[in-house]
Amino acid sequence: xxxxxxxxxxxxxxxxxxxxxxxxxxxxxxxxxxxxxxxxxxxxxxxxxxxxxxxxxxxxxxxxxxxxxxxxxxxxxxxxxxxxxxxxxxxxxxxxxxxxxxxxxxxxxxxxxxxxxxxxxxxxxxxxxxxxxxxxxxxxxxxxxxxxxxxxxxxxxxxxxxxxxxxxxxxxxxxxxxxxxxxxxxxxxxxxxxxxxxxxxxxxxxxxxxxxxxxxxxxxxxxxxxxxxxxxxxxxxxxxxxxxxxxxxxxxxxxxxxxxxxxxxx
Amino acid sequence: xxxxxxxxxxxxxxxxxxxxxxxxxxxxxxxxxxxxxxxxxxxxxxxxxxxxxxxxxxxxxxxxxxxxxxxxxxxxxxxxxxxxxxxxxxxxxxxxxxxxxxxxxxxxxxxxxxxxxxxxxxxxxxxxxxxxxxxxxxxxxxxxxxxxxxxxxxxxxxxxxxxxxxxxxxxxxxxxxxxxxxxxxxxx
Numbered sequence: 001x002x003x004x005x006x007x008x009x010x011x012x013x014x015x016x017x018x019x020x021x022x023x024x025x026x027x028x029x030x031x032x033x034x035x036x037x038x039x040x041x042x043x044x045x046x047x048x049x050x051x052x053x054x055x056x057x058x059x060x061x062x063x064x065x066x067x068x069x070x071x072x073x074x075x076x077x078x079x080x081x082x083x084x085x086x087x088x089x090x091x092x093x094x095x096x097x098x099x100x101x102x103x104x105x106x107x108x109x110x111x112x113x114x115x116x117x118x119x120x121x122x123x124x125x126x127x128x129x130x131x132x133x134x135x136x137x138x139x140x141x142x143x144x145x146x147x148x149x150x151x152x153x154x155x156x157x158x159x160x161x162x163x164x165x166x167x168x169x170x171x172x173x174x175x176x177x178x179x180x181x182x183x184x185x186x187x188x189x190x191x192x193x194x195x196x197x198x199x200x201x202x203x204x205x206x207x208x209x210x211x212x213x214x215x216x217x218x219x220x221x222x223x224x225x226x227x228x229x230x231x232x233x234x235x236x237x238x239x240x241x242x243x244x245x246x247x248x249x250x251x252x253x254x255x256x257x258x259x260x261x262x263x264x265x266x
Numbered sequence: 267x268x269x270x271x272x273x274x275x276x277x278x279x280x281x282x283x284x285x286x287x288x289x290x291x292x293x294x295x296x297x298x299x300x301x302x303x304x305x306x307x308x309x310x311x312x313x314x315x316x317x318x319x320x321x322x323x324x325x326x327x328x329x330x331x332x333x334x335x336x337x338x339x340x341x342x343x344x345x346x347x348x349x350x351x352x353x354x355x356x357x358x359x360x361x362x363x364x365x366x367x368x369x370x371x372x373x374x375x376x377x378x379x380x381x382x383x384x385x386x387x388x389x390x391x392x393x394x395x396x397x398x399x400x401x402x403x404x405x406x407x408x409x410x411x412x413x414x415x416x417x418x419x420x421x422x423x424x425x426x427x428x429x430x431x432x433x434x435x436x437x438x439x440x441x442x443x444x445x446x447x448x449x450x451x452x453x454x
Binding site (some may be wrong): 028038039040041042044045047048049051052055057058062063064065066069120123124125126127207260262263264265266 | 344359373374402
């Protein structure tokens, strides 16, 4: 969603997006590095991908993992071009990045990158807690909050800050509802394994990380700071809220993954 | 059409573990590396005990070689695939070790071999060689209680088809629409 934020910032003619665009590019590269680092056979990556692609076995239309690698790669390329545009002065590059279609493409890819990881785990039938369409929706809200947080930390403009405070408040409420709905559905309407995952978050071993990290630190504290900031903006407080929101988003993904367990076979 | 499948006779099984040990010996050369995914030894069969009522129920879980296998669907490179003989297999040269197939399996039938990075499961190289030579997989061959069978369920004269014809059987998690090809015989 940082890519979406970048496109929107360009629309409202924010001047200096050099650092912002490089942070986005480095973030996508870091994401790709983390993906590769998690592989248990990374040495086979290039050979396997090229062989599967040229033999028609690449699962672009059936595997979210395949789609994700393509999306991350395209996003990395687009964000690299955007970062270069704000660093160099190459006329052809400026014309491409400044074009309307580039912004639309970047925003669309950014949105899809945000959602794909939610669909990736939602489409894994082995872990019942993850098998809900609520996860991609939750990921959207959470990532949107992160995009606002990054913008607050890196962009200095009063009208942007005002927008972030107001939009952030709404998104935080939506994120809280989505998180609580996810846990509620698992605990009261889920399969056996989903219930176990839900209870692990509510009052099991993951409860401190969930209630403390995700809800209190990641959602409620930034929300409270946001509400106070409607009437009085205190820059250091807003920066702290942004950092806490980013930490909370990371904690959310960690606890959701940690909570997933396989269902019983009988 | 060939559809190779496993049969396990639950009430005849004595839980001796010979099939588990044989799988470890034949496919993994009796290695003592730990199967961390299951907290188990390096074998493609795991034992699950479910406490229900007066006595525990025993299940031996391995790859079900499902007709509609999600591990095949989610594999981005085609490394996990369904062969013409109906078995779900792995092509190591196409596997990058993303482990997505492991979380796609509702039976938790795959485990990570940390030495090779492959998500291992039932029907490894030695058993595949046995089957290709017209023999039974090692778990079937070693069972002292004759509680296992293997063969083509589309062949009415195969051992497995003849046993299924005179038995009452269930398939695990069949209600998930998985069409597993691992038949658990519960009654003769």
